[in-house]
Amino acid sequence: MAARSLFTVSTRMTGTVTKQHNQDLLIPNSLNPSNSLRSQWLGNTAIKFTRHPSNLGGPFSPKYPPINATVSLSLPTVNPEAVGSAEKLPKWSSKAIKSFAMGELEARKIKSPNTGTEALLMGILIEGTSFASKFLRANGVTLLKVRDEIGKKRGKLDMFFFSPEHPPLTEATQRALDWAVNEKLKSGENGEITTAHMLVGLWQQQESLGHRVLVSLGFSDEKAKELHSLISEPGFKDD
CATH class of the missing domain: 1.10.1780.10 (Clp, N-terminal domain)
Incomplete structure (x- = not known):
């Protein structure tokens, strides 16, 4: 298997493995479940893992948007x-x-x-x-x-x-x-x-x-x- 440190892996329901950013990823056929089993497990979902430059952990870390919270200290009054x-x-x-x-x-x-x-x-x-x-x-x-x-x-x-x-x-x-x-x-x-x-x-x-x-x-x-x-x-x- 050949892989580099920065890569994106996308898996979809077609059961095919795509090449992105000139990366080669080889998966043995024995590890690929049939399409019928995939449909039972994942439906039509796509799973995407990306490495972000700010990530200090492992190479596979999802990006989460910032959470904004507003706290009200009063309630609405007409006048x-x-x-x-x-x-x-x-x-x-x-x-x-x-x-x-x-x-x-x-x-x-x-x-x-x-x-x-x-x-x-x-x-x-x-x-x-x-x-x-x-x-x-x-x-x-x-x-x-x-x-x-x-x-x-x-x-x-x-x-x-x-x-x-x-x-x-x-x-x-x-x-x-x-x-x-x-x-x-x-x-x-x-x-x-x-x-x-x-x-x-x-x-x-x-x-x-x-x-x-x-x-x-x-x-x-x-x-x-x-x-x-x-x-x-x-x-x-x-x-």
């Missing part, structure tokens, strides 16, 4: 300028931001064109460690029950529909987030906007799917008032 300046705008807790991100993901899973209040509700439950998620579970509202109710109310999914990467918020979801911000501002308390603020804001959207799902699972105005009372106490934290 942030209403509070006067960004410094005066309350910050969302990390658990609230994670709940929102999980809600976006759930909206895509259920093939929704928007991030609705039902997705926000699922996001709170999936995050799982916040005061709001614990309060919901203590009152019989679990993720499995919520998903089941959403399925009943939305009907059969359109399997050929693909949600956008970041499904835009419905008006009800935006109002829920704005309610949480305004409620924190009215309290005059320092600290973060929590998932509990988010949940009470969601409950205010009485025509939304998230509200209707909560009603179906036994959540009530009394429970919402209890939660609102708790988050209104000085020093409330999202634990």
Whole structure:
């Protein structure tokens, strides 16, 4: 066998071995599986190995594109300028931001064109460690029950529909987030906007799917008032 240090090997379904860059690569026929076996193993895939100048390891190292990550420290608000300046705008807790991100993901899973209040509700439950998620579970509202109710109310999914990467918020979801911000501002308390603020804001959207799902699972105005009372106490934290 003759081979040089820099070369590219391409294998395809035709079962032939090609010469590239004037390199000779000899493979015994006994090592070549039949085309029928190749089709079972690889389908129509092509495997390509390349050596990159920056590679410090072995001669066969795939090139990977760089990974870009963006971390959001806030959530969308319609009129942030209403509070006067960004410094005066309350910050969302990390658990609230994670709940929102999980809600976006759930909206895509259920093939929704928007991030609705039902997705926000699922996001709170999936995050799982916040005061709001614990309060919901203590009152019989679990993720499995919520998903089941959403399925009943939305009907059969359109399997050929693909949600956008970041499904835009419905008006009800935006109002829920704005309610949480305004409620924190009215309290005059320092600290973060929590998932509990988010949940009470969601409950205010009485025509939304998230509200209707909560009603179906036994959540009530009394429970919402209890939660609102708790988050209104000085020093409330999202634990």
